[in-house]
Amino acid sequence: MGNTACRVLGITSSPIKRGNVAHFLDYALQAAVAEGGVITETISLRGLSIGDCIHCNWCMAKQTADKLCSINDDALPILKKIGECDILVLASPVYFMRLSGVMACLVDRSRCFIFGKQQHMALRGKIGVALTVGWERNGGIEATLESLHWAFQVHEMQTVPVHQAGSFIGVGAVSGQIVDKENKLRVLGDEYALRSVRLVMKKAVAMAMENLKAANRIR
Ligand SMILES: Cc1cc2nc3c(=O)[nH]c(=O)nc-3n(C[C@H](O)[C@H](O)[C@H](O)COP(=O)(O)O)c2cc1C
Numbered sequence: 001m002g003n004t005a006c007r008v009l010g011i012t013s014s015p016i017k018r019g020n021v022a023h024f025l026d027y028a029l030q031a032a033v034a035e036g037g038v039i040t041e042t043i044s045l046r047g048l049s050i051g052d053c054i055h056c057n058w059c060m061a062k063q064t065a066d067k068l069c070s071i072n073d074d075a076l077p078i079l080k081k082i083g084e085c086d087i088l089v090l091a092s093p094v095y096f097m098r099l100s101g102v103m104a105c106l107v108d109r110s111r112c113f114i115f116g117k118q119q120h121m122a123l124r125g126k127i128g129v130a131l132t133v134g135w136e137r138n139g140g141i142e143a144t145l146e147s148l149h150w151a152f153q154v155h156e157m158q159t160v161p162v163h164q165a166g167s168f169i170g171v172g173a174v175s176g177q178i179v180d181k182e183n184k185l186r187v188l189g190d191e192y193a194l195r196s197v198r199l200v201m202k203k204a205v206a207m208a209m210e211n212l213k214a215a216n217r218i219r
Contacts, residue, residue, distance in 0.1 A: 043081065
């Protein structure tokens with residue numbers, strides 16, 4: 001990712017390659033691109049090895065600019081990209097009324113940005129957007145968004161409440177309720193969620209642009 005545009009990093013934790021979460025995240029990133037001056041990157045955690053944080057505290061004493069965490073797995077390059085982005089969009093499916101396990105592992109591993117020897121509170125001020133897709137309208141969407149929202153708060157990141165979008169802690173969409181074997185991407189028919197995510201991403205980009213101006217990265 002270059003350094004002069006607003007860098008948006010989207011991460012999906014769905015194991016389904018081109019499923020509802022992937023499409024919802026794509027839609028959000030396209031809405032950001034439509035604002036101009038934005039570059040995006042998407043990472044899928046599908047099939048990757050993302051281990052638990054083992055609370056070894058290595059990051060507190062031994063972290064270097066090139067190695068953020070002691071565990072040598074697929075989280076390392078992802079954490080580096082998280083450290084470089086301006087807007088972080090975390091998209092998880094709802095699993096058992098909460099976020100998916102692999103997303104929870106990645107969030108825990110981001111502790112290296114809190115107490116890290118090199119990366120102390122390094123995500124502070126970045127923009128965080130939480131997205132989720134659940135089968136049910138009332139089956140855990142809010143808890144999933146809350147969990148991601150609190151992770152952003154712990155990092156002292158900026159979140160993006162948009163009253164007009166009915167969105168205060170992120171955007172949830174519904175993929176189920178009507179069983180239709182011909183159409184498995186029902187998230188793209190959730191007009192309310194699509195409108196909400198457009199408004200949230202518009203505001204997220206505006207907030208990030210203000211940050212970039214303040215940091216003299218753009219004029
Ligand atoms: C293990 C598992 C648990 C799930 N638990 C819930 C749940 O608690 N509430 C819900 O609304 N949907 C639940 N779902 C359904 C998914 O959230 C839903 O199908 C979603 O669209 C998945 O998106 P994807 O196809 O992009 O992965 C669950 C699915 C799986 C595989």
